Amino acid sequence: xxxxxxxxxxxxxxxxxxxxxxxxxxxxxxxxxxxxxxxxxxxxxxxxxxxxxxxxxxxxxxxxxxxxxxxxxxxxxxxxxxxxxxxxxxxxxxxxxxxxxxxxxxxxxxxxxxxxxxxxxxxxxxxxxxxxxxxxxxxxxxxxxxxxxxxxxxxxxxxxxxxxxxxxxxxxxxxxxxxxxxxxxxxxxxxxxxxxxxxxxxxxxxxxxxxxxxxxxxxxxxxxxxxxxxxxxxxxxxxxxxxxxxxxxxxxxxxxxxxxxxxxxxxxxxxxxxxxxxxxxxxxxxxxxxxxxxxxxxxxxxxxxxxxxxxxxxxxxxxxxxxxxxx
Amino acid sequence: xxxxxxxxxxxxxxxxxxxxxxxxxxxxxxxxxxxxxxxxxxxxxxxxxxxxxxxxxxxxxxxxxxxxxxxxxxxxxxxxxxxxxxxxxxxxxxxxxxxxxxxxxxxxxxxxxxxxxxxxxxxxxxxxxxxxxxxxxxxxxxxxxxxxxxxxxxxxxxxxxxxxxxxxxxxxxxxxxxxxxxxxxxxxxxxxxxxxxxxxxxxxxxxxxxxxxxxxxxxxxxxxxxxxxxxxxxxxxxxxxxxxxxxxxxxxxxxxxxxxxxxxxxxxxxxxxxxxxxxxxxxxxxxxxxxxxxxxxxxxxxxxxxxxxxxxxxxxxxxxxxxxxxxxxxxxxxxxxxxxxxxxxxxxxxxxxxxxxxxxxxxxxxxxxxxxxxxxxxxxxxxxxxxxxxxxxxxxxxxxxxxxxxxx
Numbered sequence: 001x002x003x004x005x006x007x008x009x010x011x012x013x014x015x016x017x018x019x020x021x022x023x024x025x026x027x028x029x030x031x032x033x034x035x036x037x038x039x040x041x042x043x044x045x046x047x048x049x050x051x052x053x054x055x056x057x058x059x060x061x062x063x064x065x066x067x068x069x070x071x072x073x074x075x076x077x078x079x080x081x082x083x084x085x086x087x088x089x090x091x092x093x094x095x096x097x098x099x100x101x102x103x104x105x106x107x108x109x110x111x112x113x114x115x116x117x118x119x120x121x122x123x124x125x126x127x128x129x130x131x132x133x134x135x136x137x138x139x140x141x142x143x144x145x146x147x148x149x150x151x152x153x154x155x156x157x158x159x160x161x162x163x164x165x166x167x168x169x170x171x172x173x174x175x176x177x178x179x180x181x182x183x184x185x186x187x188x189x190x191x192x193x194x195x196x197x198x199x200x201x202x203x204x205x206x207x208x209x210x211x212x213x214x215x216x217x218x219x220x221x222x223x224x225x226x227x228x229x230x231x232x233x234x235x236x237x238x239x240x241x242x243x244x245x246x247x248x249x250x251x252x253x254x255x256x257x258x259x260x261x262x263x264x265x266x267x268x269x270x271x272x273x274x275x276x277x278x279x280x281x282x283x284x285x286x287x288x289x290x291x292x293x294x295x296x297x298x299x300x301x302x303x304x305x306x307x308x309x310x311x312x313x314x315x316x317x318x319x320x321x322x323x324x325x326x327x
Numbered sequence: 328x329x330x331x332x333x334x335x336x337x338x339x340x341x342x343x344x345x346x347x348x349x350x351x352x353x354x355x356x357x358x359x360x361x362x363x364x365x366x367x368x369x370x371x372x373x374x375x376x377x378x379x380x381x382x383x384x385x386x387x388x389x390x391x392x393x394x395x396x397x398x399x400x401x402x403x404x405x406x407x408x409x410x411x412x413x414x415x416x417x418x419x420x421x422x423x424x425x426x427x428x429x430x431x432x433x434x435x436x437x438x439x440x441x442x443x444x445x446x447x448x449x450x451x452x453x454x455x456x457x458x459x460x461x462x463x464x465x466x467x468x469x470x471x472x473x474x475x476x477x478x479x480x481x482x483x484x485x486x487x488x489x490x491x492x493x494x495x496x497x498x499x500x501x502x503x504x505x506x507x508x509x510x511x512x513x514x515x516x517x518x519x520x521x522x523x524x525x526x527x528x529x530x531x532x533x534x535x536x537x538x539x540x541x542x543x544x545x546x547x548x549x550x551x552x553x554x555x556x557x558x559x560x561x562x563x564x565x566x567x568x569x570x571x572x573x574x575x576x577x578x579x580x581x582x583x584x585x586x587x588x589x590x591x592x593x594x595x596x597x598x599x600x601x602x603x604x605x606x607x608x609x610x611x612x613x614x615x616x617x618x619x620x621x622x623x624x625x626x627x628x629x630x631x632x633x634x635x636x637x638x639x640x641x642x643x644x645x646x647x648x649x650x651x652x653x654x655x656x657x658x659x660x661x662x663x664x665x666x667x668x669x670x671x672x673x674x675x676x677x678x679x680x681x682x683x684x685x686x687x688x689x690x691x692x693x694x695x696x697x698x699x700x701x702x703x704x705x706x707x708x709x710x711x712x713x714x715x716x717x718x719x720x721x722x723x724x725x726x727x728x729x730x731x732x733x734x735x
Contacts, residue, residue, distance in 0.1 A: 255463050255489060283466040286489040287482075325482055325490070326359065326379065327328050 001182040009151035009183050010040045010116075010172065013158035014078065016187070018048050021076060024162055025052040027063055028080030028117075037082045038118065038177050064090035064115070068097045071113040076162060081117035084171060085129045090115075091136075098167035099142030114161045116170035118177070119147070120211055120262045124306060127298035132263035134209075137169040138240040138272075144192055145239040147171040149213035151181035153237055156190030164192065173211050193241030197250065201232035204320050205250040205257045207273055209236040212260040212292075212311060219316035229324060239269055244276045251277050255286040256323040260311050265293040290319040329404035329413055330379025334388075336396045336479050337366060337373040338645040344368050344375075345393040346400065351383045357403055364400075370612060370648060371641045378481065379403050385414050460487035467492045511596045513589075520593075524709040534588075535708040538667050541720045543727050545683050545698040551730040555624075567603075567657050568628040570680055570702075573726045574655055575599045575619035575627075576733055581719040585652050587673040588710050594673075602651030602671060603631060605638040612638050613671060615651040624733075659683065665701040675710035678723075679703045700727075 004012075018024045025048075030037050032045040032055040045053040056063040060081060067077040081087040087094070098111045121130035138145045144166055148154040154172065161168040198213060199220050208216040213235045220231040232250050236243065251257050257277060259270035270291040277289060295309035321327040334344050344366040351363050362374040363383065377383075381403045388400040404410045458475045460468070464487045468475045473492060480487035516524070528535060548569055556563050578585040578599045587594040599620035602613035614634035616627060637643050653675075656668040659682035668679035679702065686699040702723070706716040726732045 283462045286461045286463040321328075325488060 001184055003180050004151055004183050005177065006151045006154050006172070006179050006181070007038055007040050007177040009155035009181075010158055011042055011044070012183070013155045013162070014041065014044060015047065017159055017162040018044070018052060021162075022052075023074065024076045024078065025054065025070075026078045026080060027054040027056055027067060029056055029058055029082050031055060031080050036080070038174065040172075040177070041080070060086050060090035061093060064093035065097065067113050067115075068093050068101070068111060071098070071111040071167075072101065072109050076112045076114075078114045078116060078162060081115065083129060083174070084117050084119040084133045085131060087115065087117065087133075094137070094143070094167070094169065095140050099140050102166070103142060110165040111167045112165045113167045114158070114164075114170050115167070116158070116161075117172060118174040119171040120173055120175075121294075121299055121306070121310065122174040124301055124303060125299075126301045130299035130306075132171075132210075132261070132294065133169075134171060134239050134261070135263050135268050138269060139267075142167065144168045144241065145171070146192060146237065147210040147239060148237055149176070149198075149208075149210050149235050151179070151183050153190060153196065153235070155183055156188050157192065157237060160189045160192055163189070168192070171210065175211060179214075190237070192238045193243055194238065195243035195246040196235045196237055197232060197246065198235045199231065199233040201230035201254065203230045203254055203256070204324055205232045205234055205247075205254045206260060206316060206320070207234045207236065207247060207250075207257065207270070208260045209239065209269070211262055215311065215313045216260055216316055218313040219320065222313060222317055223320055227321070227326065229320060229326075231320060236269075236273075242272070242276070244280070247273060247276060248281050251281050252284045255284055256320075257285075258290045258292065258316060258319040258323060260292045260316055260319075262294050262310065265291065265296050268293055287323040287325065290323050292316060292319055328379070329384075329402055329408055329410050330377070330381065331399055331413060332363060332375070332377065332401035332403060334366070334394050334396050334398050334400055335375060335481075337375070338368045338370050341368040341370075341396060343393055343395045344373075346388050346390055347372060348390055349386060351377075353383055353386050355383045357381065357383050367641075370645065371643050375400075377403060381405050381408075384408075384410050387414065458487065459485055461489065463489050464492055511594050513592050513594050515592055520709070523712075528709070534670050534672060536667075536670060536705050537708055537713065537716075538703055538705055539713070539716045539720055540665065540701055540703040541724050543700050543702065543724045544688075545700045545727065548727050548730055549683070549698050562625070562628040562632055564624060564628050565631075566659065566683065567655075567680070568624060568631055569727070569730075570657065570678075571601055571603060571616060571619060571631065571655055572622075572624050572627050573723055573733060574653070574678055575601050575616075575622075577719055577722040577726060578653055579620040580722055581715070583715050584676050584706075584711055584719045586675045586710050587652070588675055588707055589673060593675075593710055596652045598652075600650055600652045602648075602654035602674070603634065604654060604656040604668070605635050607639050607641065612643065612648055613651060613654055614638050614643055614648050653677070655680065659700070665703060667703050668705050670705050670707055672707075675707040676716065677705050679705065 014026060026041060026044060031041045032053045035042045064079055067079040070077045094115055098113055101109050101111050120132040134145055134147055137143050146157050146161055146168060148157045158170060161170050199217060206216045216233045220233050223229040223231050232254055234246060234250050259273050261268055261270050274289050292311040292315050300306050300309060347365040347367050349364045351357055357377045358380050359377055361377045363377050364375045366373050366375045383401060384404045385402040388394055394400060402410045402413050459480060460475050475487055478487050478491055481491050482488040552564055552569060582595050585596050585599055598618050601616045601619040603616060604611050604613050616630050654671045654677040656677060657680040658666055659680050663681055665681040666679050668677045670677050681701045683698050683700045685696050687694050688697045704716050704720055
């Protein structure tokens with residue numbers, strides 16, 4: 001199976017879906033001539049022309065609105081935000097227009113649009129450009145929120161997102177674009193709302209998504225080597241819809257759970273997961289669920305402080321020791 | 328992360344423990360589960376396990392010292408970890424668990440009475456009336472019929488977690504983990520029974536004992552035992568084994584004697600778990616033969632041999648000496664002709680067995696010499712009335728005088 005980067009996997013997905021359906025088009029800052037700030041749209045302008053790969057001014061609210069309008073009349077836009085930090089300017093279109101139009105039109109006007117771009121912190125980009133937005137969008141009825149961790153999942157999920165008739169917020173990761181993984185050559189899609197068990201285990205469930213999958217897997221390796229603890233790593237992949245079934249099946253098996261996410265603690269994704277578990281698997285819990293999140297502060301610029309503000313493998317190992325009463 | 332090693336409650340009634348021997352010493356590397364020390368409880372010498380990994384950095388209690396449950400006795404930590412605060416706290420104020428542990432001790436001098444098989448009691452560090460347990464532990468306990476009140480929690484604040492029930496599960500796979508899972512029927516007290524209970528307690532003290540003695544002709548039992556042992560197979564059968572078997576079998580027919588006094592109700596058991604008093608160096612202990620009514624004489628002989636040996640070595644686990652439904656005490660081998668035994672609460676009766684001696688007996692108007700044995704049953708009058716106990720003893724007598732009745 002070819003080993004390709006996350007960015008190329010996304011590029012393949014865009015290319016295949018644009019070939020498959022002439023209504024799909026890509027719009028955003030620098031997506032055409034410059035081939036994308038992170039080169040996700042490399043070669044697409046050449047392949048599909050200016051009518052389907054559109055460079056926009058630096059005006060997020062404007063082109064997000066154009067995208068929603070295009071979706072209202074039957075096209076399937078993919079709107080690229082250079083990062084999700086800039087998409088704050090467009091959040092009115094995402095929430096007030098895209099998410100609500102189907103409901104407010106009494107079902108007459110589906111909005112088959114994908115908003116995509118990198119979310120979360122990279123390295124030393126400062127407080128305004130280092131934030132994870134999953135919980136913001138997952139809060140809103142009418143939106144689907146997807147955050148793939150691997151090239152394989154990125155491709156399969158983006159293809160499904162483009163074909164979905166609902167607005168999908170698709171969160172990538174600047175630090176993930178260059179990571180490599182196996183991606184099958186043939187056509188495949190991954191349903192939204194299906195978590196993936198990235199590693200099977202019996203002693204503790206580690207729930208993660210996007211950039212926290214890698215530290216979770218690293219922690220699982222350490223736990224197996226040093227403490228003979230077998231950790232099951234569940235990658236949510238899709239935040240909304242949430243695959244509660246897979247989460248519960250794992251927790252019912254292991255009786256203990258640690259949730260790791262990049263975002264802030266208050267009202268985070270993990271808080272919702274905790275609720276689902278305590279509600280449906282109360283009698284299966286042998287320890288209080290542990291949550292690991294980014295620090296409850298604007299992201300520091302200082303390199304050391306930034307590292308300390310992000311959950312890493314060491315914190316995952318420590319949390320697992322707490323829920324297994326080894327601490 | 329440092330792990331505090333505290334004196335754990337290693338038996339259901341343990342309130343303090345004597346540190347017999349440190350098996351690990353300062354500077355030794357330890358893994359969770361390693362045995363750190365041998366601790367003498369009120370019943371047996373038990374092992375104190377490590378609950379964390381690291382080096383045994385500090386030993387706070389010398390060998391031979393007795394400390395209350397909950398007190399810090401050692402610290403496990405990483406090589407360079409600062410444990411001075413922990414050590415200071417441990418050496419200074421007594422551990423929090425000490426105070427509650429001392430309270431019950433003054434009210435229930437269990438260790439000083441010859442009560443060999445105490446009723447299950449909540450662990451000393453539990454908050455009265457509220458058992459802390461994880462939801463999973465509660466579910467497991469419910470499914471297996473384990474009473475959480477008798478389980479010691481190893482989690483934070485004494486929380487009972489899954490691993491604390493793993494032992495209980497293992498025991499329940501073999502017959503009966505504790506009395507709490509034995510089949511029983513709770514019968515509310517009738518007015519007359521309440522009155523009997525109240526009046527007898529008033530007149531006779533905590534347990535209103537009365538005693539019934541019967542003399543039994545042991546000629547046939549003697550012959551039967553001779554014949555069995557003559558087969559030359561192990562284990563050899565003792566008279567005590569025969570009596571255990573007969574008493575258990577008779578209790579099956581007289582369930583009104585196989586019961587616990589529970590204050591406001593009487594608990595009648597379907598199965599017989601027979602306590603057998605065994606003299607040990609510092610007193611006595613009553614190991615339990617589970618389901619004695621359903622076991623063959625051979626099985627009983629094997630178990631009594633094993634339990635007595637381990638009782639004398641003080642190697643019994645708490646499950647092995649708690650939860651009996653009735654007891655037998657035998658001093659016949661010590662030349663005692665006849666005696667009375669003290670009831671082992673909450674049981675309602677105990678049979679005291681004397682030795683077999685040859686006696687002149689009048690039979691058909693002529694004096695002959697027969698082997699005779701006297702047994703005396705102590706009854707708790709709140710549960711057993713005179714005629715009830717007498718009928719039970721009749722059955723015992725009939726079986727011993729006609730051993731085939733055991734299989735009838």
